[in-house]
Structures are given as C-alpha cells and as structure tokens.
Amino acid sequence: MRSFLFALTLLILTPGPGWGLSEVFSGKIYQPGHLKPIDSKSHLKVGQRAPNFSLPAIQGGVVSLRDFRGKKNVVLSFIPAAWTPVCSDQWPGYNIVKDIFDNHEAVLIGISVDNIPTLYAWTREMGHLWFPVLSDFYPHGAVAKRYGILRTDGMAERAIVIIDKRGKIRFFHVSDINVRPDLEMIVRELEKLKNP
Amino acid sequence: MAEKRWKDLLIGCLAAALLASSVWAGGPPAVGEKIPEFTLPAPKDSSERGYLGLTFLNRSFRIPELKTEVVILQVFSMYCPYCQADAPHVNALYQLIEKNEKFKGKIKILGLGAGNSDFEVATFKKRYEVPFPLFSDRDFRIHKLLGEVRTPYFIGIRKFPDGSHRVFLSRLGMINSAEAFLTEIIKLAELK
Numbered sequence: 339m340r341s342f343l344f345a346l347t348l349l350i351l352t353p354g355p356g357w358g359l360s361e362v363f364s365g366k367i368y369q370p371g372h373l374k375p376i377d378s379k380s381h382l383k384v385g386q387r388a389p390n391f392s393l394p395a396i397q398g399g400v401v402s403l404r405d406f407r408g409k410k411n412v413v414l415s416f417i418p419a420a421w422t423p424v425c426s427d428q429w430p431g432y433n434i435v436k437d438i439f440d441n442h443e444a445v446l447i448g449i450s451v452d453n454i455p456t457l458y459a460w461t462r463e464m465g466h467l468w469f470p471v472l473s474d475f476y477p478h479g480a481v482a483k484r485y486g487i488l489r490t491d492g493m494a495e496r497a498i499v500i501i502d503k504r505g506k507i508r509f510f511h512v513s514d515i516n517v518r519p520d521l522e523m524i525v526r527e528l529e530k531l532k533n534p
Numbered sequence: 535m536a537e538k539r540w541k542d543l544l545i546g547c548l549a550a551a552l553l554a555s556s557v558w559a560g561g562p563p564a565v566g567e568k569i570p571e572f573t574l575p576a577p578k579d580s581s582e583r584g585y586l587g588l589t590f591l592n593r594s595f596r597i598p599e600l601k602t603e604v605v606i607l608q609v610f611s612m613y614c615p616y617c618q619a620d621a622p623h624v625n626a627l628y629q630l631i632e633k634n635e636k637f638k639g640k641i642k643i644l645g646l647g648a649g650n651s652d653f654e655v656a657t658f659k660k661r662y663e664v665p666f667p668l669f670s671d672r673d674f675r676i677h678k679l680l681g682e683v684r685t686p687y688f689i690g691i692r693k694f695p696d697g698s699h700r701v702f703l704s705r706l707g708m709i710n711s712a713e714a715f716l717t718e719i720i721k722l723a724e725l726k
Binding site: 359464 | 613618661
C-alpha cells in the first residue's frame with residue numbers, strides 16, 4: 339500500500355506535458371523530461387547588493403544592471419533553456435503585463451545561457467517582447483554562476499531576483515525547474531517595494 | 535529485503551499507472567462523444583452567473599447542466615502567444631452572438647485557462663477585456679481530462695431537449711474570423 343501511494347504521488351507530482359502547448363511552438367519544443375528540481379545553492383541573500391553584470395541583448399547592445407541604479411527596480415527572470423516546455427510557457431505571459439511592472443517602477447530582464455541567435459529565433463515566436471532578453475552564453479553562465487544559480491548541467495536555475503533602486507536584493511526565489519513560478523508571487527513581492 | 539522493496543515499488547507503479555490511465559483521458563474530445571466529467575465553480579461575478587443562467591454561488595456545475603443549446607469551451611493559456619493574438623477574435627464572436635436575436639441565449643462561451651491560476655486568468659481577462667466567464671485550471675486537472683490539447687483549442691457541445699449532449703466540434707488553433715466561426719458553429723450544431 340505504501341509503495342502504491344508513493345508511486346501515485348510520484349505520478350501526480352511529475353509534470354505532465356501541459357507546458358509549452360501553445361500552437362505557436364508546435365513541433366519545436368524539446369522535451370527534457372523531469373529534471374532535478376533545484377541543482378545549486380546560492381550564496382546570495384536578501385539585503386545584499388546584487389552583483390553587477392553586463393550582457394549582450396537580443397535587441398542589440400549591452401545591458402548592465404548598474405544602468406538602472408537609482409532609476410528603476412529590476413526583476414531578473416533567469417530561465418534554464420530556450421525551446422523547452424516550461425521556459426516557452428513563461429515569458430509570453432510576462433509580455434502582456436508590462437503595466438504591472440510599470441506600476442511598480444520596475445523593469446523586467448530575461449536572462450538565459452543560450453546564445454543570441456538561439457534566443458532571437460525562440461523569442462520571435464512569442465511576438466514582440468517589451469523587455470530585454472540577455473545572453474549569458476560566454477563565458478558560459480558567468481552571471482548565473484555569480485548569482486549562485488548555475489546548475490551542474492550548465493543551465494541556469496529557473497529563478498526570479500528582485501532588486502530595488504538602490505541595487506539591493508529584495509527577493510530571491512529559485513523555483514523547481516519543472517514548473518513555472520507563480521505570477522502572483524512576483525506581483526506580491528513588487529508590492530512590497532512600495533513599502534520599504 | 536531490498537529486492538522485495540523494489541518489487542513492491544514496481545507493483546505500486548503499475549497499479550498507479552493503471553489508476554492514472556483510467557482518470558486521464560487519451561485524446562481530445564471526439565465529435566459525437568460526450569465531454570469528460572468535470573465541474574467548474576459558479577462565477578463570483580453576478581453578471582457572469584446571469585450569462586450562464588446559474589442561480590447559485592457556492593456550488594460547482596457541469597457544462598451539460600447549463601440552460602442553453604450550445605456551449606463553446608475555449609482552452610487557452612495566458613502564456614500562449616496565439617491565445618493572446620486570438621483573444622480579440624473570440625471577444626468578437628461573443629459580441630456577434632449577443633447581438634444576434636436568433637442565437638443570443640442559445641450559444642454560450644466559456645474559457646478554461648490550462649495551467650493558469652485564478653490570478654493569471656483574471657490578468658488575461660483584464661488585459662483583453664474578455665466579456666465571457668473564464669475559469670482556472672491551475673494544476674492541468676481538467677486539461678488532462680480534455681486530452682492535453684494544445685492551445686488555443688475549441689470544443690463545441692450541443693445539448694438536446696432530453697438532457698443529453700454530444701461534442702459537435704473539436705478543433706485546434708486560432709479562429710481568426712468570428713463571422714466564419716459562428717457560421718461553422720451554427721452549421722455543425724444544426725442550430726435553428
């Protein structure tokens with residue numbers, strides 16, 4: 339009976355093929371299977387200064403975290419890999435809530451260890467993204483490593499990092515790589531920035 | 535001892551897989567068949583309850599219970615680019631039906647947000663000013679019953695005076711033209 343319940347729990351908890359099912363990605367998504375939920379341990383803590391970085395953007399140019407210091411709150415959305423189910427089911431949603439970020443004086447920055455051409459082709463399927471997408475490809479995953487969220491397989495974790503205008507980390511969340519982080523959680527944390 | 539534990543686990547997995555396969559449907563609802571058994575909560579918004587003809591608040595309902603002749607169930611996701619692009623067309627379909635004296639009240643539209651939380655469904659509804667009721671299916675439970683269809687997906691359900699029903703339309707992809715889709719619905723459902 340215990341083994342039955344254990345197996346049933348495993349089956350229920352294992353993500354089904356529900357992610358990345360938008361017809362826009364039909365036939366283009368690689369199925370990595372169930373991955374180790376979290377495969378890193380970050381040394382960074384809430385309240386610390388966020389490490390600066392400068393990375394190339396698919397929209398052209400280089401984006402640095404320090405560009406936003408004193409001007410905007412920053413939400414970093416690290417995703418593990420382009421053309422995979424959950425990642426393909428994340429940024430398209432953020433693309434329709436620019437007003438939420440604007441209302442909280444925040445910018446969203448997407449970061450992946452994929453290279454620019456891959457990210458360019460993948461994000462074009464999502465429509466016109468209003469936020470910069472940065473490539474942490476070379477040196478491979480250097481920013482993810484600096485944030486302590488580079489997995490042993492070379493992908494970044496699925497992580498949300500919220501940094502206030504002073505450059506301090508206000509929220510640091512590493513999700514189970516197999517599921518999408520809750521949008522409501524991000525909005526709730528942005529609300530807290532209004533009451534420091 | 536270890537061998538027995540593995541044997542138990544294997545038997546457990548097989549039993550769980552059998553149970554799971556009996557709960558989770560294989561493919562999308564087929565034309566001519568019934569829709570799978572599931573319930574949706576009565577909307578909190580009174581105008582949405584009115585649209586669906588529901589007189590209760592704290593109870594769930596089955597789609598075949600609705601007092602209408604045709605139900606169009608749209609499976610969507612806030613995170614689906616095609617669903618976002620198609621939202622104005624589905625809204626236009628709703629408006630076409632509501633302005634049509636002949637078919638108003640006979641065709642109802644519902645949306646199901648596959649893998650979307652209540653918050654995400656509300657966000658989609660607000661962003662696209664969706665006028666018909668949307669329901670969340672955060673854990674993909676209903677989505678699994680519907681054969682894990684890709685999105686957007688439309689399922690048309692025809693109700694009959696004897697209380698029975700059948701699926702008359704099961705289709706993947708954007709509708710693009712509200713007018714053409716309404717014509718297709720009326721024809722396939724044999725609505726008079």
